[in-house]
Amino acid sequence: MIVLGIDTSCDDTSCAVVKDGRQALSNIVSSQTSLHSKYGGVVPEIASRRHLEVLIPVSHEALAQAGVTIKDIDAVAVTNGPGLLGSLLVGVCYAKSLAYAAGIPLIDVHHLAGHIYANFLGEKVPEFPLLNLVVSGGHSELIFMESHGRFSVIAETRDDAAGEVFDKVAREIGLGFPGGPYLDKLAETGDPHSIPFPLPKIRGSKYDYSFSGIKTRALLEFESGGKAERLKPDLAASFRKAVVDQLLHAVEELLINTGARSFAISGGVAANTLLRRESRKLAEELNIPLFAPPKALCTDNGAMIAAAGYYKYKVTDCCSPEGPWLNPLAGLEMQSWGEDMQ
Ligand code: KG4
Ligand code: ZN
Secondary structure, three states: OEEEEEEOOOOEEEEEEEEOOOEEEEEEEEEOHHHHHHHOOOOHHHHHHHHHHHHHHHHHHHHHHHOOOHHHOOEEEEEEEOOOHHHHHHHHHHHHHHHHHHOOOEEEEEHHHHHHHHHHOOOOOOOOOEEEEEEOOOOEEEEEEOOOOOEEEEEEEOOOOHHHHHHHHHHHOOOOOOHHHHHHHHHOOOOOOOOOOOOOOOOOOOOOEOOHHHHHHHHHHHHHOOOOHHHHHHHHHHHHHHHHHHHHOOHHHHHHHHOOOEEEEEOHHHHOHHHHHHHHHHHHHHOOOEEOOOHHHHOOOHHHHHHHHHHHHHHHOOOOOOHHHOOOOOOOOOOOOOHHHO
16 A cells, blocks of 8 residues: 655644555655744744745655555545644645545555654564554654554653753754754754753653753853853753753653563654653663654654554544545644544
């Protein structure tokens, strides 16, 4: 089964052609970084206008690079949320039109399910039960799966997402945009033990996350040091360690208690060098296989949406219940497949 996957949830326009949920025949990502960098963040209106300009050419390129035409496509999978509403709208409208015109199913995919299924692209796939750490610019969640499409959210952030604080701290200390990869690189040159960051205590949950305190502490430290250039490497290293320590603080306990047979990290922040290193170490200690997508599949891409769409189609035996009336939802909740169709 060949699926065309489309993601326009934020500021990347991406289309990919994926065979049987595993083999990416193409994966085209048109980045808008240069358009947003001067504003220090994604400008929603600019993002949606750009999606509108490039989505059709990007989809044509994805088909051409895969060596197929629309006649070879069996289904279209599209992110219908969560994300920026205007951006999502462009992708969903296009996917609906394409599926309708080609007479093929339209599969709606939750963006985080997409990130999780990036780990199913390739030869070796995770075994269930599976514990996922999904960390992006908008989300930081631990999601447990007993089987395909059965998602149960164990932990989430109470305030900022991990990627968001990477970006904000990077911006305040004068690094590039988006800041996560720049801060990651700088952190490799600093001492992670130079500034202590206590692990936040979260009332009512021992698993949930909170990153805004870490962000504020990092910014105050920079200010009190007179914003000196020489502070930056140690600050970046200590801050990155604080974020990663928190992301992984409950993972060992959860892997043991849930009987998970695989551990997977995904989302843009899963490209982080320290998070990858520490996750690998933890998985090795527990003798559980770690799945982490190649860096290009950590950040937003159409291949992960096509992979999730393929499995959703197999599991539910159907496509979007709303068919041509499917609407994007900026705050779309994560539900298990099948439950969102009743
Ligand atoms: O998944 P993604 O492409 O978009 C969302 O769904 O949000 O994630 C983008 C986020 C940005 O905040 C970016 O700074 C962060 O992922 N990111 C990183 C790294 N590479 C990307 N954060 C930390 N270290 C990295 N190496
Ligand atoms: Zn994402």
